[in-house]
Structure formats: C-alpha cells, structure tokens
Amino acid sequence: MIDSNNILSLLGIPSEKIAFVDSFRTSEDSSFVEISLVDDRPKCPCCNSSNVKIHGYYKVTINNSIIKTQKLYVTVDMRRYICKDCGKTFKQTFPFYLPHKSISRAVEISIIEALKDNVSYTFIARQYDVAVNTVISIFDKLPRQSRLQLPEVICVDEFHFSNKNHKKLKYPFVISDAFNGTIIDIIESRTWDYLRSYFCNISLYERSKVKYFISDMYEGYRTLKKAFFPNAVHIVDHFHIMKLFNNAVQKVRTRIMKREEYGSKEYIFLKKHWKLFVCNRNELKKYRHVNERTGVVTDWEILVDKTLNYYPELFLVYWAREDFAKRVLKEQYWMETKHTIDFFIQKFGHSEILELQEIAKTFSNWYEEIINAYSKTTYGCYLSNALAEANNNNIQTLIDLQYGLGLFERMRNRVLYINRSKHEKPGR
Numbered sequence: 001m002i003d004s005n006n007i008l009s010l011l012g013i014p015s016e017k018i019a020f021v022d023s024f025r026t027s028e029d030s031s032f033v034e035i036s037l038v039d040d041r042p043k044c045p046c047c048n049s050s051n052v053k054i055h056g057y058y059k060v061t062i063n064n065s066i067i068k069t070q071k072l073y074v075t076v077d078m079r080r081y082i083c084k085d086c087g088k089t090f091k092q093t094f095p096f097y098l099p100h101k102s103i104s105r106a107v108e109i110s111i112i113e114a115l116k117d118n119v120s121y122t123f124i125a126r127q128y129d130v131a132v133n134t135v136i137s138i139f140d141k142l143p144r145q146s147r148l149q150l151p152e153v154i155c156v157d158e159f160h161f162s163n164k165n166h167k168k169l170k171y172p173f174v175i176s177d178a179f180n181g182t183i184i185d186i187i188e189s190r191t192w193d194y195l196r197s198y199f200c201n202i203s204l205y206e207r208s209k210v211k212y213f214i215s216d217m218y219e220g221y222r223t224l225k226k227a228f229f230p231n232a233v234h235i236v237d238h239f240h241i242m243k244l245f246n247n248a249v250q251k252v253r254t255r256i257m258k259r260e261e262y263g264s265k266e267y268i269f270l271k272k273h274w275k276l277f278v279c280n281r282n283e284l285k286k287y288r289h290v291n292e293r294t295g296v297v298t299d300w301e302i303l304v305d306k307t308l309n310y311y312p313e314l315f316l317v318y319w320a321r322e323d324f325a326k327r328v329l330k331e332q333y334w335m336e337t338k339h340t341i342d343f344f345i346q347k348f349g350h351s352e353i354l355e356l357q358e359i360a361k362t363f364s365n366w367y368e369e370i371i372n373a374y375s376k377t378t379y380g381c382y383l384s385n386a387l388a389e390a391n392n393n394n395i396q397t398l399i400d401l402q403y404g405l406g407l408f409e410r411m412r413n414r415v416l417y418i419n420r421s422k423h424e425k426p427g428r
Helices: 007-011 105-114 121-127 132-140 192-200 204-208 219-228 238-259 265-272 300-310 312-328 334-349 354-365 367-373 386-401 408-424
Strands: 018-027 030-037 052-063 071-083 089-091 153-158 173-177 183-187 212-215 233-236 288-290 297-299
Touching: 105 121, 105 132, 121 132, 132 408, 153 386, 173 386, 183 192, 183 408, 192 219, 212 219, 233 238, 233 367, 238 265, 238 312, 238 354, 238 367, 265 300, 288 300, 297 300, 300 312, 312 334, 312 354, 334 354, 334 367, 354 367, 386 408
Parallel strands: 030 071, 153 212, 212 233
Antiparallel strands: 018 030, 052 071, 071 089, 153 173, 173 183, 288 297
C-alpha cells in the first residue's frame, strides 16, 4: 500500500495546495489516492473581481500510472466558482491535472519518452493503462520532424508501406547518413515525380556538397543521382552485388533439385539445406552435422563440397561467387578494381551458365558504380548501405507490429522521432 505521508512527494504536488490526502489499494497492481484541495478562492479570470463564491463541487479521476507495473489513480475533489460581479463561472485550477484529460502531466511525459522506443502504440497504452488512441493523440501533437542537412555521404533506399491515403504509393524513399545512421528524411514515394519535386526544393549549393551517393541497382536512383548530385560518386551497395550471386546459386540449385526424383536423398538435401549454399563459407566451418541414425559427425563444409562436386553447374556458380568476393576485397584503387571487374565480365560473359551471363550483363550496365563500390574512397575506406539497411529493418519492424501507422505523415514522424532520439542519447 502506498504511504499517504509520502504520496504528495511521489506525485510532485505542493503540500500547501492540499487539504486532505488518503490512499488505498484495490488489488495487487492498482492503487487509488483521494485528494481534497485547499479553497484558494482565486480572482475572477474575466473581470479580476475578488467577489467570488463557491458554486459547486465535482470530482476528477486522473490516471497517474507512471510506474509501469503499478496502476495509480488519483481522485481530486475540486470546486467550481462563480463571480458575483460578472456572473461568470470557472473551475478551480490544479497544475497536476490537464483540463479535459484523464491522465496526469507526469503520465503524458512518460508516454512521450516511451514513444522514442521501437514499440507499438498498443504496447505503450498497456504499460500506462490508457487507450491506444490516447497515445496516438499525444504523439500527433508533437512537432513535425524536419529535414536535416544533407551530409557528405548519403545512403538512399526504400521500404514497403501500405499508405491509406495513396494506396498506389507503396515504397517510401529514405535518405540516411552513411556514417552514423541518422535518417535525414523520408519521402512519400520513390517515384520520379515525388523525388524531383522534393530535391528541386533543396539548393544546388547543398546538393553539390554531397561527395558519395550509395544506392541499390534501381534505375530510378541512377537517374536521381545524375540529375541532382553532379559532384557525387555513385556507389552500388555491396550487399546487392553479392545478392546477384546468391540469386544465381539459388536458381541453379532449384533447377538441379527439380531434375532429381522427388523425395530422394539428393532432392531432400538440396531443398532442406539451401541456406548452406548462400551463407558465408567461413560460417560453414563453425557447424557440424550429426547423423541421427549412426551418430557420425561430419563438417557441413565437407557435405557442401561433396554436393558441389556432384553437380558441376552448381559448382561453377558457387565458386564464381567465392572467387569474386575474395578478389574484389583485395583491390584498393580504382584502376586495379576496374581490371578485376573487366576480368569477371569477360569470364562470366563467356560462361555456358545463363545465370553467370546475366551477372556479366548487370556488371556492364552498372560498370562504374560497381567499380566504385570496391574502390577505396577519400575517407580511406569502403562505403556501403549497411546503416541504411539497418534503418529499413527497424522501420519495417515498427510497421509490422504497429497499429495507427497507416497514414504516411504519422509514420514518417514516428520513425524520425525514434531514430533521432536514439542518436541524441548520451553515450550512443
């Protein structure tokens, strides 16, 4: 039970305002506090007259569940006054109570802080024993998050979002800082009309200071870079380059699997253990396979190599990926990387495997951008879209678990609020 002697300090209420206070518990997780206010008899707010009388009494019940595991409700006996000179009635003021609301200021502040975490409105509502719409209403009253200044290195990407107001606009556009992951802004759509309108409102001076522009291999981003970032070097993210190889491995594996007899050992192994063929080869060394019948322990690396040797087509695609990854990471300067990319375009282009031919075509189409991806920058390191991809994962997680994010502006404001709050925290 809450000690009534300490209740005022707990609630942050000045004792001189209180005539009576009492507390009692109704259940293990719920407590009530009753408070009677001192009759301070204020002047009339309309005519400033002191000729004020009590016109009546009323009770206000306020949710003050600032302790997440403990529900606390405060009932306040309040007065309604009437001015005998002008006839106007008005209510007694109480700083603990927000007019026309059923929660305390402390709860509202706690909810605003909780909104900085990547959790749903429903989760916060349950923590503070309020309605979901109350949490949404509190958030909607926060200031709109503004665009930040463009940094020297920007990452651009998109994520899937079901926009209630514009159902055809499924892919909002995100601009992130490549070095710290701060989201610069979110645009409603990655379509050209939206991007052109947005970047036309940013000065050429600001855009010309962008040194590197990192994206995936979406053609619209190349158009955007050429139109609005004339001084930037365009880099295709490493992940999307390696994804070309992983997709090729998967296509070949699936094609071979379908040629095998359904239910055979070869079919089952190719189907069940598909991840082994696209994961980092170094990861294979960490795991062992135990035969359930014999108990014999075998390295996954041995099993994968045995399978690759049995299927020459899969062998060539798999080792093409490994060879590429090993070779490009050794390069440092642009011309050295160029020679390596030229080598692989020639090699894959003359391959009999269709998937490798497709990779050669993609390399030729995104020639300079891929060379830039594996060449050291003026910062002395490789640049990638890693932090932008992490932002997208966080955004998608929030959207998946969230009620109330169907409107783009609300979603944008919440994502930016969470992201920027994280980067403002000391020690982060």
